[in-house]
Amino acid sequence: MIDSRYALLAIGAMALVTFALRAAPFIAARALRRYPQIDRLGRFLPPAIMVLLVVHTLHGAAHDDPVSGPWAEIVAAGVAMVLQYRLRHPLLSIACGTIVYVIWRNALWH
Numbered sequence: 001m002i003d004s005r006y007a008l009l010a011i012g013a014m015a016l017v018t019f020a021l022r023a024a025p026f027i028a029a030r031a032l033r034r035y036p037q038i039d040r041l042g043r044f045l046p047p048a049i050m051v052l053l054v055v056h057t058l059h060g061a062a063h064d065d066p067v068s069g070p071w072a073e074i075v076a077a078g079v080a081m082v083l084q085y086r087l088r089h090p091l092l093s094i095a096c097g098t099i100v101y102v103i104w105r106n107a108l109w110h
Contacts, residue, residue: 076101
Protein backbone atom coordinates (compact mmCIF):
# COMPACT_ATOMS: atom_id res chain seq x y z
CA MET A 1 0.00 0.00 0.00
CA ILE A 2 1.27 3.46 -0.83
CA ASP A 3 1.81 5.89 2.01
CA SER A 4 -0.60 8.86 1.79
CA ARG A 5 2.16 11.44 2.21
CA TYR A 6 4.19 9.81 -0.56
CA ALA A 7 1.15 9.80 -2.89
CA LEU A 8 0.39 13.47 -2.16
CA LEU A 9 4.03 14.42 -2.69
CA ALA A 10 4.09 12.55 -6.01
CA ILE A 11 0.86 14.22 -7.16
CA GLY A 12 2.22 17.62 -6.12
CA ALA A 13 5.47 17.04 -8.01
CA MET A 14 3.56 15.96 -11.12
CA ALA A 15 1.31 19.02 -10.88
CA LEU A 16 4.33 21.32 -10.53
CA VAL A 17 6.10 19.79 -13.53
CA THR A 18 2.91 19.95 -15.62
CA PHE A 19 2.35 23.59 -14.70
CA ALA A 20 5.96 24.49 -15.48
CA LEU A 21 5.83 22.80 -18.87
CA ARG A 22 2.57 24.55 -19.76
CA ALA A 23 3.84 27.95 -18.55
CA ALA A 24 7.27 27.75 -20.22
CA PRO A 25 6.12 28.74 -23.74
CA PHE A 26 4.34 31.83 -22.42
CA ILE A 27 7.38 32.88 -20.42
CA ALA A 28 9.74 32.23 -23.34
CA ALA A 29 7.44 34.05 -25.78
CA ARG A 30 8.26 37.41 -24.23
CA ALA A 31 11.99 36.90 -24.83
CA LEU A 32 11.52 35.53 -28.36
CA ARG A 33 9.14 38.20 -29.72
CA ARG A 34 11.98 40.30 -31.09
CA TYR A 35 13.03 37.63 -33.61
CA PRO A 36 11.12 37.72 -36.94
CA GLN A 37 11.83 34.03 -37.61
CA ILE A 38 9.94 33.08 -34.46
CA ASP A 39 7.04 35.28 -35.54
CA ARG A 40 6.90 33.52 -38.92
CA LEU A 41 6.98 30.12 -37.23
CA GLY A 42 4.16 31.23 -34.94
CA ARG A 43 1.98 31.97 -37.96
CA PHE A 44 3.02 28.93 -40.03
CA LEU A 45 3.26 26.05 -37.55
CA PRO A 46 -0.30 25.84 -36.12
CA PRO A 47 -1.99 25.33 -39.53
CA ALA A 48 0.82 23.00 -40.64
CA ILE A 49 0.43 20.87 -37.52
CA MET A 50 -3.35 20.68 -37.99
CA VAL A 51 -2.91 19.58 -41.63
CA LEU A 52 -0.44 16.89 -40.55
CA LEU A 53 -2.86 15.63 -37.89
CA VAL A 54 -5.72 15.44 -40.39
CA VAL A 55 -3.59 13.65 -43.00
CA HIS A 56 -2.30 11.21 -40.37
CA THR A 57 -5.85 10.49 -39.18
CA LEU A 58 -7.19 9.92 -42.68
CA HIS A 59 -4.22 7.77 -43.65
CA GLY A 60 -4.57 5.65 -40.49
CA ALA A 61 -8.32 5.29 -41.00
CA ALA A 62 -7.82 4.05 -44.56
CA HIS A 63 -5.54 1.27 -43.33
CA ASP A 64 -7.37 0.39 -40.11
CA ASP A 65 -10.77 -0.25 -41.65
CA PRO A 66 -10.45 -1.42 -45.26
CA VAL A 67 -14.20 -2.06 -45.54
CA SER A 68 -15.44 1.45 -44.90
CA GLY A 69 -12.16 3.27 -45.48
CA PRO A 70 -11.60 6.85 -44.41
CA TRP A 71 -15.06 8.07 -45.48
CA ALA A 72 -16.37 8.71 -41.97
CA GLU A 73 -13.30 10.80 -41.18
CA ILE A 74 -13.48 12.67 -44.49
CA VAL A 75 -17.18 13.49 -44.08
CA ALA A 76 -16.77 14.51 -40.43
CA ALA A 77 -13.76 16.71 -41.25
CA GLY A 78 -15.70 18.25 -44.13
CA VAL A 79 -18.67 19.02 -41.89
CA ALA A 80 -16.38 20.60 -39.29
CA MET A 81 -14.55 22.67 -41.93
CA VAL A 82 -17.72 23.92 -43.59
CA LEU A 83 -19.31 24.85 -40.27
CA GLN A 84 -16.15 26.60 -39.11
CA TYR A 85 -15.90 28.52 -42.39
CA ARG A 86 -19.56 29.57 -42.30
CA LEU A 87 -20.19 30.11 -38.58
CA ARG A 88 -16.72 30.78 -37.11
CA HIS A 89 -17.64 28.86 -33.96
CA PRO A 90 -14.93 26.26 -33.20
CA LEU A 91 -16.76 24.42 -30.43
CA LEU A 92 -19.88 23.96 -32.56
CA SER A 93 -17.82 22.87 -35.56
CA ILE A 94 -15.86 20.29 -33.57
CA ALA A 95 -18.98 19.00 -31.81
CA CYS A 96 -20.93 18.59 -35.05
CA GLY A 97 -18.00 16.91 -36.79
CA THR A 98 -17.62 14.54 -33.85
CA ILE A 99 -21.34 13.73 -33.84
CA VAL A 100 -21.28 13.00 -37.59
CA TYR A 101 -18.25 10.74 -37.13
CA VAL A 102 -19.76 8.80 -34.21
CA ILE A 103 -23.08 8.31 -35.98
CA TRP A 104 -21.35 7.25 -39.21
CA ARG A 105 -19.09 4.73 -37.47
CA ASN A 106 -21.64 3.29 -35.06
CA ALA A 107 -24.96 3.41 -36.85
CA LEU A 108 -24.15 3.22 -40.52
CA TRP A 109 -21.34 0.65 -40.73
CA HIS A 110 -21.92 -1.79 -37.87
